[in-house]
Amino acid sequence: MQMSKTKQNLERSKSVEKSAAILKGAMQEFLKHGYAGTSMDQIAKVAGVSKATVYSHFGDKESLFNALMQDLVKDKFQTVLSLDRPQSLEQEPQKVLSAMATKMIETAQNDRAFCDFMRIVIGESGRFPELAKAYVNNMAKPAIEVLTHYFQSHPQLKLADPEATVRVMMGSLIYFIILQEMMHAKDILPLESDRLIKTLIDLITKP
Amino acid sequence: MQMSKTKQNLERSKSVEKSAAILKGAMQEFLKHGYAGTSMDQIAKVAGVSKATVYSHFGDKESLFNALMQDLVKDKFQTVLSLDRPQSLEQEPQKVLSAMATKMIETAQNDRAFCDFMRIVIGESGRFPELAKAYVNNMAKPAIEVLTHYFQSHPQLKLADPEATVRVMMGSLIYFIILQEMMHAKDILPLESDRLIKTLIDLITKP
DNA sequence: CTTGTCAAACTAATCGGTTTAGTTTAAATA
DNA sequence: TATTTAAACTAAACCGATTAGTTTGACAAG
Numbered sequence: 001m002q003m004s005k006t007k008q009n010l011e012r013s014k015s016v017e018k019s020a021a022i023l024k025g026a027m028q029e030f031l032k033h034g035y036a037g038t039s040m041d042q043i044a045k046v047a048g049v050s051k052a053t054v055y056s057h058f059g060d061k062e063s064l065f066n067a068l069m070q071d072l073v074k075d076k077f078q079t080v081l082s083l084d085r086p087q088s089l090e091q092e093p094q095k096v097l098s099a100m101a102t103k104m105i106e107t108a109q110n111d112r113a114f115c116d117f118m119r120i121v122i123g124e125s126g127r128f129p130e131l132a133k134a135y136v137n138n139m140a141k142p143a144i145e146v147l148t149h150y151f152q153s154h155p156q157l158k159l160a161d162p163e164a165t166v167r168v169m170m171g172s173l174i175y176f177i178i179l180q181e182m183m184h185a186k187d188i189l190p191l192e193s194d195r196l197i198k199t200l201i202d203l204i205t206k207p
Numbered sequence: 208m209q210m211s212k213t214k215q216n217l218e219r220s221k222s223v224e225k226s227a228a229i230l231k232g233a234m235q236e237f238l239k240h241g242y243a244g245t246s247m248d249q250i251a252k253v254a255g256v257s258k259a260t261v262y263s264h265f266g267d268k269e270s271l272f273n274a275l276m277q278d279l280v281k282d283k284f285q286t287v288l289s290l291d292r293p294q295s296l297e298q299e300p301q302k303v304l305s306a307m308a309t310k311m312i313e314t315a316q317n318d319r320a321f322c323d324f325m326r327i328v329i330g331e332s333g334r335f336p337e338l339a340k341a342y343v344n345n346m347a348k349p350a351i352e353v354l355t356h357y358f359q360s361h362p363q364l365k366l367a368d369p370e371a372t373v374r375v376m377m378g379s380l381i382y383f384i385i386l387q388e389m390m391h392a393k394d395i396l397p398l399e400s401d402r403l404i405k406t407l408i409d410l411i412t413k414p
Numbered sequence: 415c416t417t418g419t420c421a422a423a424c425t426a427a428t429c430g431g432t433t434t435a436g437t438t439t440a441a442a443t444a
Numbered sequence: 445t446a447t448t449t450a451a452a453c454t455a456a457a458c459c460g461a462t463t464a465g466t467t468t469g470a471c472a473a474g
Binding site: 035121123124135140167170175176184188200202206 | 239240241242243244323326327328329330331332333334336339340342343344347348351367368370371372374375377378379380381382383385386389390391392395396398402403405406407409410411413
Binding site: 246258 | 462463464465466467
């Protein structure tokens with residue numbers, strides 16, 4: 001039918017601002033109400049955009065959700081990377097590991113969206129296995145690998161199984177966050193993060 | 208208020224069988240599709256019951272969800288308790304703790320509904336804080352307390368902070384289950400549960 | 415006659431998704 | 445500079461299906 005374009009109008013590429021507004025609105029709603037609990041009308045409204053525009057940018061609800069979560073995984077990945085790349089690798093492991101753990105918990109405590117994000121990833125991991133795998137590949141795996149490499153390059157820690165030890169450390173911290181921050185257990189099972197971190201580091205760098 | 212019954216019609220008191228069928232159907236659907244993703248029509252259908260009956264037994268959707276999840280928490284609590292009450296308390300801690308950890312992971316691996324249950328509790332913990340608190344009070348807290356008591360009554364372990372050590376142990380195991388079983392990380396980040404358990408127990412009962 | 419149940423119809427709202435009819439934008443052309 | 449063109453956009457109506465929740469009227473049984 002129409003061959004009339006073909007000039008160079010790749011420019012007006014569907015107005016990046018609208019796309020960004022839609023993604024921002026979708027993030028707000030999906031994080032708050034979950035996938036099934038969020039409607040396209042809501043998203044269009046909070047994005048300040050017509051529903052038709054939402055559909056012209058992202059074909060359907062599932063595509064929008066996937067696109068958003070992929071973005072979000074990459075975004076939060078930056079956080080995790082900066083947490084796990086210890087700035088001062090040369091200090092004693094006790095200090096380095098302790099600082100990493102502290103920063104990780106502090107991040108979770110201050111970044112509300114991070115907890116909401118984790119909740120969605122876990123909660124929708126059954127219906128969106130690709131989302132779960134994106135989390136594993138882009139967040140859990142790099143974090144585990146960086147930490148494993150750190151453990152392996154510090155033989156003075158005398159760790160029999162650095163890979164498994166990483167899992168112990170990550171698990172302790174993440175379950176603490178899940179329990180205290182996500183499951184509202186702060187009042188029911190109070191525990192200072194410092195005590196957990198000290199105990200954990202002491203176990204790993206056993207005196 | 209009304210004392211009119213008091214005969215012995217505790218029998219046909221809304222037909223326990225129907226109630227059970229509804230709860231069973233609701234469990235199936237809620238665990239599979241989440242709260243917002245499940246409709247009352249679906250529940251009535253899979254329960255083999257009319258929708259009106261569902262509403263006459265449980266006032267509305269939210270009440271049904273809460274009633275079901277309370278039941279489920281109590282049910283799964285039995286599992287957790289039996290996991291944490293070591294049958295043979297008198298063996299060496301290495302054996303006792305190792306057996307507990309193994310049984311916990313095996314349960315999660317074999318009981319599909321257990322993973323679905325955990326997913327829902329975490330996923331809906333933002334919108335249903337009461338559900339999260341029920342989980343904490345009826346499952347996490349007892350498990351942590353039993354294990355804490357076990358640690359405290361075994362001073363030969365020389366644990367500086369038994370409470371925090373429990374968190375390390377529980378966190379390691381539960382994050383392993385979340386990653387491998389719920390987030391489909393088995394293929395991406397393979398790790399034998401035996402290695403994790405051995406490493407964890409070695410750290411706690413440091414030789 | 416009360417109680418529990420049923421299927422079915424019903425409400426009013428919302429869902430995901432499409433379509434329409436008309437407007438804004440910015441670049442290309444003349 | 446004025447005009448044309450095509451894409452992106454808008455609000456609004458529309459679609460059929462589905463939602464949570466109610467009501468009705470009939471039937472069975474203690």
